[in-house]
Amino acid sequence: MTPLFSRGPFSRSGSGRTGLVTLICGALAAGGLSAAGAAALAPGAASASSHREAPLISGTPQYDNTDLYAFVSPDKPDTTTIVANWIPFEEPAGGPNFYTFADDAQYDLHIDNNGDAQDDLLFRYTFKTHTKNGNTFLYNTGAVKSLDDPNLNVTQTYDIDLIRLKHGREVYKTRIADKVPVAPSDVGKASMPDYGKLRAQAVYKTAGGAATFAGQADDPFFADLRVFDLLYGGNLSEVGRDTLKGYNVNTIALQVPNDLIRESAGQPVVGIWSTTQRRNARGYYTQVSRLGNPLVNEVVNPQKDKDKFNASQPAYDAQFLKNVTNPELPKLIESIYKIKAPSEPRNDLVDVFLKGVKGLNQPPNVRPSEELRLNTSIKPAMHPKRLGVLDGDNAGFPNGRRLTDDVIDEALQVMEGELVGSKNDLGDAVDKNDKGFEKYFPYVAEPTSGSRGPLAKGTTAGTDVRSQLGDALQPAGSSGGSGSGNTMLIAASAASGAAGILLLGTAIGWWRRRMRRPY
Secondary structure (H helix, E strand, O other): OOOOOOOOOOOOOOOOOOOOHHHHHHHHHHHHHHHHHHHHHOOOOOOOOOOOOOOOHHHOHHHOEEEEEEEEOOOOOOEEEEEEEEEEEEOOOOOOOOOOOOOOEEEEEEEEOOOOOOOOEEEEEEEEEEEOOOOOOOOEOOOOOOOOOOOEOEEEEEEEEEEEEEOOEEEEEEEEEEEEEOEOOOOOOOOOOOHHHHHHHOOEEOOOOOEEEEEEEEOOOOOOOHHHOHHHHOOHHHOOOOOOOOOEEEEEEEEEEHHHHOOEOOEOEEEEEEEEEEEOOOOOEEEEEEEOOOOHHHHHOOHHHHHHHHOOOHHHHHHHHHHHHOOOHHHHHHHHHOOOOOOOOOHHHHHHHHHOOOOOOOOOOOOOOOOEEEEOOOOOOOOOOOOHHHHOOOOOOOOOEOOOOOHHHHHHHHHOOHHHOOOOOOOOOOOOOOOOOOOOOOOOOOOOOOOOOOOOOOOOOOOOHHHHOHHHOOOOOOOOOOOOOOOOOOHHHHHHHHHHHHHHHHHHHHHHHHHHOOO
16 A cells, blocks of 8 residues: 655654754643643653543543554454553552452443444443452462463453343344453562463453453553653753653453454454443442543643543543644644644644544544454564654554554654644654563563562572572472461462561660670
8 A cells, every 4th residue: 555644754763853852841841730730740640642641530540541552463464453451550569469451440442333323332341350269468368370260369350241232222243251360460470470471371362263362461552751750851962762661550451353353354443442431339330431443632632531432432522623623732732842833723633633643544424433453454564664654654653553652752753743734753763562462362571570589699590589588488388387378478478487586686685795794
């Protein structure tokens, strides 16, 4: 296919943009500060794609949908893969209560296959938590070698319901997966010596040719978010660091046949969005989070509309139209950097965020609504370009969104008028994820392990601390000691206890010597 947009002679590698990264830094910082006020300066208050992007959802991370991706599967082009993430900024070592999906939520993936702003298909994920031993604080009581290992104390399973709708009403419902195990949080190397094996066991294939995965993964979103540190503390040379490096998310990935989700081969464009519904005290479900295109509820919607957007449906997106046609961000850039904002109304942004680009991923008779639109007939690129359509790669954003698409750079360039003749090469100098993505489903990288730190002083890799402590410690499940029903001591705890006894003995000896001295 002929590239939709021809490119100028400037660099796309990122190496020639060091003088331009300040634009996004200052502009996004000003936008964030003016929108969120002084609270945006607090540690952890930054937003990324849809990380903590609205006041209400920022306090309930289990229900916070951080990112949505949809792309024709590179190794199976007759299928589409949808990746949706929840729980922003998961610290890998954040135990003892590690990261689970909520039992009182419905995690929904919506498909609009005719452009009428209403979902025609809905894949609903619901989760259930299981605890084997409630008398221990441990997430796992020994090394975990499989998803059904008795040492994995806290586990989750999930069901998937496929719901068909017409004019917003359910007409058919069937369960396509039942009690599928969730990949656990990666506690650390001692607890999960082969996490890749656990990941592989969590991939489940349904009878209808679909595949599903749910569990922890590396956060695939990459961006420099330190703009909220008082505009980099006045030192703009510090840009270019992936702020999300080392953080994890909880991922739902679904791979489905193209023919299942699209209206027909002649109308292959689908609109996709994800939502979270939470059960209230009366047993009813209320939508609390929503995500289609990245960054819409961060830099397009103002503070007063963020919670409303999370509770709304695409069919009612006319109420947010002015946020798109008269966006705030270009005005902020003009006021700070004297770069003239494109003329309004911004109909080019309406195409990107609400309708799809004509000739690429805009369905016929489309009703403007905020959905991530994907043309399932466009084959995957053999060599994906991070700027997608802007760089002549029509298999990438805004035609769906791949894991490698640099949506920060793309969105900023479009905001500044790339599609209406204002050529620019803006970005945040973070051009790829810190971890490489996998070549096969579920594609997301494995999570960062909780034991990512350096070895303790005086130890070497592979050293078993128990060998230094004799037989006082027993591996989980072994006989001896006080019985297999008791939780065994952890090496570090035993070592600390021994050190404590030695210290106590020294203190007592010192006290006795002191008592013998005359005053």
